[in-house]
Amino acid sequence: MNCADLNEALVDLVDGRLDGAERRDVERHLEGCAECRALVEDLRSIRAAAFMLDRREPNAGAWPKLQAAVASEPAPRGRLLMMTGRGNWPVWLGAAAALILATVIGVMPLMNRAPQTHDDSAQAGDPNEPATVESVTAEFAAAEKHYQKAIDDLQTIANKDTGELDPNVAAVLQKNLGVIDQAIAESREALKSQPSSANAQNGLFDALRTKVALLQQTVELINEMRKGNQAEAGRRVQTLAQ
Amino acid sequence: MAPSNPIGDVKSADLELVGRIKSGDGAAFEALYRQHATRLYNLASRMMGGYGEADDLLQDIFLLAYRKIGSFRGESSLGTWLYRLAMNHCLDVLRNRQTRMGQQTDSLDEPDAMPVASPVPVLGAVSRIDLERAIETLPAACRAAFLLHDVEGFGHQEVGAMLGISEGTSKSQVHKARMRIRSYLAHGSKKKES
Numbered sequence: 001m002n003c004a005d006l007n008e009a010l011v012d013l014v015d016g017r018l019d020g021a022e023r024r025d026v027e028r029h030l031e032g033c034a035e036c037r038a039l040v041e042d043l044r045s046i047r048a049a050a051f052m053l054d055r056r057e058p059n060a061g062a063w064p065k066l067q068a069a070v071a072s073e074p075a076p077r078g079r080l081l082m083m084t085g086r087g088n089w090p091v092w093l094g095a096a097a098a099l100i101l102a103t104v105i106g107v108m109p110l111m112n113r114a115p116q117t118h119d120d121s122a123q124a125g126d127p128n129e130p131a132t133v134e135s136v137t138a139e140f141a142a143a144e145k146h147y148q149k150a151i152d153d154l155q156t157i158a159n160k161d162t163g164e165l166d167p168n169v170a171a172v173l174q175k176n177l178g179v180i181d182q183a184i185a186e187s188r189e190a191l192k193s194q195p196s197s198a199n200a201q202n203g204l205f206d207a208l209r210t211k212v213a214l215l216q217q218t219v220e221l222i223n224e225m226r227k228g229n230q231a232e233a234g235r236r237v238q239t240l241a242q
Numbered sequence: 243m244a245p246s247n248p249i250g251d252v253k254s255a256d257l258e259l260v261g262r263i264k265s266g267d268g269a270a271f272e273a274l275y276r277q278h279a280t281r282l283y284n285l286a287s288r289m290m291g292g293y294g295e296a297d298d299l300l301q302d303i304f305l306l307a308y309r310k311i312g313s314f315r316g317e318s319s320l321g322t323w324l325y326r327l328a329m330n331h332c333l334d335v336l337r338n339r340q341t342r343m344g345q346q347t348d349s350l351d352e353p354d355a356m357p358v359a360s361p362v363p364v365l366g367a368v369s370r371i372d373l374e375r376a377i378e379t380l381p382a383a384c385r386a387a388f389l390l391h392d393v394e395g396f397g398h399q400e401v402g403a404m405l406g407i408s409e410g411t412s413k414s415q416v417h418k419a420r421m422r423i424r425s426y427l428a429h430g431s432k433k434k435e436s
Contacts, residue, residue: 011413014420034361041363043420046427049368050392058283059297063275066304070271073305076264076312 001029006036014043148208183207256320263311275304278321281394282328288389289332291378299335303328318403325396325404329386336382364428376426380419387412388419 009026012018018026030037187204194200262270282303287296307324314323358364377385383405390401391412401412 011417035359038360038363042365042424045365045368046420046423047392049373053370053393056284056287058279058300066301069305070308
């Protein structure tokens with residue numbers, strides 16, 4: 001993969017939705033290309049800042065004005081009747097909790113990964129150039145920093161609004177993040193004993209990616225709940241469940 | 243126990259709400275307004291580049307929705323239907339404004355902004371004020387996709403449905419917007435430094 005090829009995958013990469021072989025190709029390219037790493041980091045900063053833009057509220061008189069305008073309209077069928085109370089809170093919260101639990105199940109293999117017993121450092125780095133332990137470690141550190149930045153941005157957003165989640169969902173979420181953090185810690189330990197092991201590096205990347213994905217899903221869910229947007233929140237659950 | 247079906251629940255809730263509005267239930271129309279007004283107001287104000295017109299636009303959007311609610315068939319979610327109507331209205335207003343001012347409407351195949359080449363991130367923390375200004379400079383088509391996806395949090399499939407474009411085009415529009423914003427912010431930062 002070269003810089004031009006990366007362009008195709010940038011949106012999915014920044015959105016945390018790149019899977020499989022393509023994701024590995026992109027990561028391999030990013031490990032060796034500071035310019036593309038810088039670009040990805042900037043695009044992630046823009047995405048995080050966009051999500052945190054201020055919410056503007058419509059003028060308080062907007063609804064009464066609209067109500068008056070609608071009253072003078074012929075109704076789609078019949079006439080507007082007396083205004084009454086609002087509907088109930090969504091029924092999909094249980095589905096959201098189940099979805100987050102499903103994410104934990106996806107993370108469990110990371111927890112159970114056996115430590116690598118063979119030296120697989122030959123798999124790391126650019127196959128055209130001889131890799132040294134120092135160069136591979138430096139490239140890996142840069143890529144890891146790149147993930148950590150994404151996690152920090154998302155964590156900031158999620159922490160800000162987690163209080164608005166249903167307490168049961170929030171509790172499950174915290175538990176799941178704890179499981180992932182444990183997987184990250186174990187992966188780091190494995191990497192410490194074999195710094196140039198591609199398998200150990202991939203293990204840590206898998207764990208970091210999982211955390212990015214869960215935080216992104218959480219932020220999207222919070223986004224819908226924060227706005228009281230019942231129908232779209234339900235659709236968000238549907239999207240997450242795919 | 244029957245398995246939970248959030249998709250079916252949402253569709254049923256949408257159809258039920260529309261049915262109530264069509265039968266003249268004012269509370270149902272108010273519920274629709276309360277669910278979507280803030281988000282649509284944010285979209286409209288950022289599409290227009292300021293607060294000035296957003297109140298009028300919000301009113302127009304909901305009046306249009308009220309008049310056209312009979313055309314909702316449940317093929318998409320009510321939210322998607324409403325945002326599509328809203329974005330079409332905003333784009334129409336922008337086109338009319340540009341026509342009056344003698345400007346050309348941007349097209350989907352407009353060339354991308356010049357990429358910023360740098361071995362280190364050039365942005366650091368992105369300020370909200372700078373980002374708002376950068377969004378105002380975007381062409382309407384990619385601004386709409388960026389606002390729906392990155393600001394409002396819709397998926398590309400939903401953005402595509404709302405803008406009448408494919409999921410792939412939504413991705414490319416969002417990418418174009420992010421690259422233009424990066425370019426704008428990077429050049430802005432350089433101007434501040436000099």
